[in-house]
Amino acid sequence: MAWKTDKFQKRSGESEIGTIRKQWKGRIKVALIYPNTYHVGMSNLGFQTVYYLLNKIEHVVCERAFLPEDSRPGANRTITIESGSPVAAFDIIAFSVSFENDFPNLLTIIEKAGLPLRSSNRENSHPLVIAVGVAFFSNPEPVAPFIDCFLIGEAEAILPRFFDAALPDLLNQNKISCLKTLARNVPGTYVPAFYNVTYNSDGTLRAFEPTADVPVKIERRYLKDLAQVSTCSAILTKDTTFDSTFLIEVGRGCPHGCRFCSTGFVYRPPRFRPFSLIEKCLKQGASMTDEIGLVGAAVSDLPDINKLCDQRFEKDVRISFSSLRADAISPELLSVLKKSKVKTATIAPDAGSERMRKVINKGITEEDILHAAENLVAEGIPNLKLYFMVGLPTETMDDVEAIVTLCKQIKHRFLKSSRARKRIGEITVSLHSFVPKPFTPFQWVAMDDMHSLKAKIKKIKHGLKRVANVRVHADIPRWAYIQALLSRGDRKVSQILSLANKNRGNWPKTLKASPINPDFYVLRERSEDELLPWDFIDHGINKSFLKLEYKKAMQGKTSPPCPMESCNICGVCKENSKDKE
Structure with a gap:
């Protein structure tokens, strides 16, 4: 491959012990991204575990990428450590997220990769964008419009089954058909596009309902032993x-x-x-x-x-x-x-x-x-x-x-x-x-x-x-x-995230300008019978x-x-x- 690594990528790769490099030919190419800096991401054992598990799968090659050190518009395209390839060249972009405060960085990285921010605006030719990690065990809804599908559960219990189903022939299908197959056949797979959310006049959730033949609730997968x-x-x-x-x-x-x-x-x-x-x-x-x-x-x-x-x-x-x-x-x-x-x-x-x-x-x-x-x-x-x-x-x-x-x-x-x-x-x-x-x-x-x-x-x-x-x-x-x-937050919080991304992370400006009142989600006590944004996940x-x-x-x-x-x-x-x- 002709892609060149920048100095940081090369320096990081050379200082590591245990880096995995696999041939691309005939394999599903996965860009595993931690939405923070290399220093923070490589300190995360969960991220390293997903990297190891994916590369254990014979028909998968997984390379890592991180939030570019320079967050200015146009600076530092998002490329992988192992080969220096742009993440947009991969079949799947997989975000591994442990902390909610990294949610804004998802948007930064998707944008720097040259992809449309919202899942609904991405074409069949774009990589499938998935997300894993404990942050989504709890509540994926604030970033739901930006992700094609979430894997709800522990990596060891869900990744092998997902990638047994996500074979090259499936990924080459129409994106909606591909996602329906995954949602129906891989427990723990949550595709936001297949669920309709309605609200009461006071802003609380009225209903959260599937619009396709997919599970009503998503069961969190975990390793028993x-x-x-x-x-x-x-x-x-x-x-x-x-x-x-x-x-x-x-x-x-x-x-x-x-x-x-x-x-x-x-x-x-x-x-x-x-x-x-x-x-x-x-x-x-x-x-x-x-x-x-x-x-x-x-x-x-x-x-x-x-x-x-x-x-x-x-x-x-x-x-x-x-x-x-x-x-x-x-x-x-x-x-x-x-x-x-x-x-x-x-x-x-x-x-x-x-x-x-x-x-x-x-x-x-x-x-x-x-x-x-x-x-x-x-x-x-x-x-x-x-x-x-x-x-x-x-x-x-x-x-x-x-x-x-x-x-x-x-x-x-x-x-x-x-x-x-x-x-x-x-x-x-x-x-x-x-x-x-x-x-x-x-x-x-x-x-x-x-x-x-x-x-x-x-x-x-x-x-x-x-x-x-x-x-x-x-x-x-x-x-x-x-x-x-x-x-x-619920899905409406995605609008606040989009505004924060537009304001380049200026949160005081974002919260002041937001048409959605953030206090509604932060400072409001919920009634015990209220439908909560995360109630569709079954722990x-x-x-x-x-x-x-x-x-x-x-x-x-x-x-x-x-x-x-x-x-x-x-x-x-x-x-x-x-x-x-």
């Missing part, structure tokens, strides 16, 4: 957040049921890999690098995690964890952290007061948090990172002040242990604005307004301003507002279960963790009797 496949880094490169760290996914979902967290609901049932499989991944990683990262929403809940202490490598290998639950830091786990010379450990109290932790069903006490901080420092881990949220449902200024108080208490315990070791580290407090997410018990609540969020952040910063060795970082409430808009969770959890939250009542065995509590295990793979 994670022992079937390992999920770890396909490519190593220094140009990532983790700098040549070999990432291993230990499990999916979380049994604890924190009411704000979509991961604990859209990945139900929670599943862990057997340690024997993780052990194989550890050895694979150790043969490639000396940095290994264990990732998952509940890493410290991994059965047999204490066996990490027994691992022996031919060289010094450092093992790190994405985050730790304060009530699950065992002596054995501390030993692994110490042996790995971990410098910073992360725990997430999420709320400062005991009352708020009950509202969100966090399931840890103040003493759990203080004890964890004390033990981590005592074992030679000098720095702590603490995650908190502001703007949670029912939160008062007393609850906000409790974050300051708890941080000071942690600092006291931290200092006590640090002095014993004659080394004082640093505490980093990370503040995040709460965003209500689909398929959680808080999907009906209104988001806190930006003025309130800024006031709460200011109060915490002021309260910790003079506390030595404590730094406070906070997100920007405006970006949280946009995330809420993109998380909770197996009973809506009555989410409503009950919402009511318990408002009453300050907690719920036990998921038993991770067949039960009838949320509905997923009942659905589990169906074939989900």
Whole structure:
């Protein structure tokens, strides 16, 4: 092929270990795109997993592309890392998206590829544009007009079946015929063009109905048994957040049921890999690098995690964890952290007061948090990172002040242990604005307004301003507002995205000029009987279960963790009797 790579593409490809290059002839050509920079995309294990899975399919060749570094109009055409080919030259453009705030970049990339933005305006000669990723497990509707079809589910459970059906002969058909065949024969395939959305006079949804012979609801596909496949880094490169760290996914979902967290609901049932499989991944990683990262929403809940202490490598290998639950830091786990010379450990109290932790069903006490901080420092881990949220449902200024108080208490315990070791580290407090997410018990609540969020952040910063060795970082409430808009919006939000694209990402200008009021999606409390934009997706969770959890939250009542065995509590295990793979 005559296409030439630019300097960045060439430099990136040359610095990688594990790049896959396949011949194009006779294969379906897929341009897999992460809608952010190379640095961000290659730090994402889900993106790497899709790349690896697609290239395992014999009749598929998959190459990667990213958001061009220069976002100016006409700058940096979108080309692939492996061959430097324009993405428009591929049969399929596949977006892998984990975060809603990357939705605007989808439009930027489609435009830079020289394609019409809207699916309805693209011809049969254009590549098929599909989208995968956890962001679409929850709500694909804000970007529905721009995508030909979404694959709703975990990559291992849906990609092989999709590409068994998406053979070259099918892709050469009329686009509508091709999409109908896929929608009818591949469970989890959602084609927005085959569904009609109508609205009530007040702007809420009236109906969401198929217009063709396709499923009324889209079942999220998932892998029942994670022992079937390992999920770890396909490519190593220094140009990532983790700098040549070999990432291993230990499990999916979380049994604890924190009411704000979509991961604990859209990945139900929670599943862990057997340690024997993780052990194989550890050895694979150790043969490639000396940095290994264990990732998952509940890493410290991994059965047999204490066996990490027994691992022996031919060289010094450092093992790190994405985050730790304060009530699950065992002596054995501390030993692994110490042996790995971990410098910073992360725990997430999420709320400062005991009352708020009950509202969100966090399931840890103040003493759990203080004890964890004390033990981590005592074992030679000098720095702590603490995650908190502001703007949670029912939160008062007393609850906000409790974050300051708890941080000071942690600092006291931290200092006590640090002095014993004659080394004082640093505490980093990370503040995040709460965003209500689909398929959680808080999907009906209104988001806190930006003025309130800024006031709460200011109060915490002021309260910790003079506390030595404590730094406070906070997100920007405006970006949280946009995330809420993109998380909770319906198809009409696509008009706001189009306007933002026209304004080159100038969101203040966009929100001010939009004929659609974004507050309707962000700051409005939903009624429990309202048809929600994402209700057509079937995760197996009973809506009555989410409503009950919402009511318990408002009453300050907690719920036990998921038993991770067949039960009838949320509905997923009942659905589990169906074939989900």
